[in-house]
Amino acid sequence: SVVILDFGSQYTRLIARRIRELRAYSVILPGTASLERIQAERPEALILSGGPASVFDPASPRPAPGVLEQGWPVLGICYGMQYLAQHFGGRVERGGRREYGKALLTSCQGPLFAGIEGEVQVWMSHSDAVTLLPPGWRVVARTEENPIAAIAAPDGCTFGVQFHPEVAHSPKGMQLLENFLELAGVRRDWTPEHTLETLTAEIRAKVGRERVLLAVSGGVDSSTLALLLHRAIGDQLTAVFVDHGLLRLGERQEVEQALRPLGPALRVVEASEQFLGALKGVVDPEQKRKVVGREFVRVFEREARALEAQGCRWLAQGTLYPDVIESAGGGAGSANIKSHHNVGGLPPDLRFELLEPFRYLFKDEVRELALLLGLPEPIRRRHPFPGPGLAIRILGEVTPERLEVLRRADDIFISALREWNLYDQVSQAAAILTPLQSVGVVGDERSYGYVLALRAVTTVDFMTADWARLPLEFLDEVARRITRQVPEIGRVVYDITSKPPATIEWE
Ligand code: XMP
Structure with missing residues (x-):
């Protein structure tokens, strides 16, 4: 596996996603995870993420003692590179060569940059910079502003990059990450089937014998989740499809016909009057979302009460990683743009615990799972449709x-x-x-x-x-x-x- 040590970068999940795209298994652990904890993952390589901290701050998060002395191949990104440089005896300077945004890499060399030639655009976001290399290390890329943009250790499998190869603004970043995985000898057999097995196991471990209530909306995410939960916990799942009267023409029938034959017990609740009544006179968009979100939860509570005797405690939702970011749960500084009702807007008296197995996945990854789980094509290819629907x-x-x-x-x-x-x-x-x-x-x-x-x-x-x-x-x-x-x-x-x-x- 690849162990990603998280030092608080808003891009850490994106690193994990890239590693999955390269068909390798990865786990994210806190940057300060103990050596034993890391060893338990049997790492083939480590990636140190970026982060908002500065190596000058004595309280900044650091890898536990011994972690960098195990001979594991390491790629340090941004803060991760600065930490590597300092740890192995180089020097980092504060605020010296601040770079933010697009930069051009030049003079890329060595196996980390195999297949990457000429001027290469990368994404920079840092204020501290490495100014002196640890003994024996080499510079393997520079930018106009920064003569030390990437570094390599003499062992041939430890590297630092000041830029962020994981973001889309670094178009050759995938090639670099792939080169690193190759150099590190990381196994590349991680497939959507594995993701399916992992999610299934996680759900079983979390939920045990308890019941789960799932709101199915008819979109790819919740439909796929219904199939996944059915696979993981069988009839402990109650899938509820709420007809809130804000659906498209024929949508309810389409969803019923698609899901029922695949196994999950689907309960369709007719609640149009309740929703339309609550929306009467409401014109403000955020207010509409709140009203729909609130009524949704009321319907669920009503449904759950019937199941309460059997201890229904979980409310599953098909929240994806981008929803998490947009609702400000993801990275530092991401503003709350709209209160997507499937993340925020839930009232504090909510009695369910949220189960969100897809919260670290991206849409295309869910579509891959949908294919494996046999979700019919029309639903799999469906455009997203907002929870508040036509409202x-x-x-x-x-x-x-x-x-x-x-x-x-x-x-x-x-x-x-x-x-x-x-x-x-x-x-x-x-x-x-x-x-x-x-x-x-x-x-x-x-x-x-x-x-x-x-x-x-x-x-x-x-x-x-x-x-x-x-x-x-x-x-x-x-x-x-x-x-x-x-x-x-x-x-x-x-x-x-x-x-x-x-x-x-x-x-
Ligand atoms: P916007 O309008 O923010 O939409 O550019 C981005 C994506 O999110 C969907 N969307 C929502 N989905 N509840 C949802 O479940 C909402 O309140 C909501 N608002 C926007 C939108 O349809 C698009 O796919």
């Missing part, structure tokens, strides 16, 4: 009439995307009903209809996104169909804003 796609007050209008228009848009084979080419698509009404002519008469916005984006991680360049003939056809079949809509517009500055949803 945040109707600007202003949510009424049954507006829901009905939006549902029909949305269905025309999404069906047309499928028909034109465009569905899989965009990451997410939505119709948004605005409260604006505009003037038009129908026949000889003036009409007065809603303005509907279409939104389609492409994105890798949903943190940033670009608007999709859908063919104009396609947009034309969709606008015609919508205005013809949904007479309440008078005008169709296409959203050409990327994220940032906009978000994917309108609310």
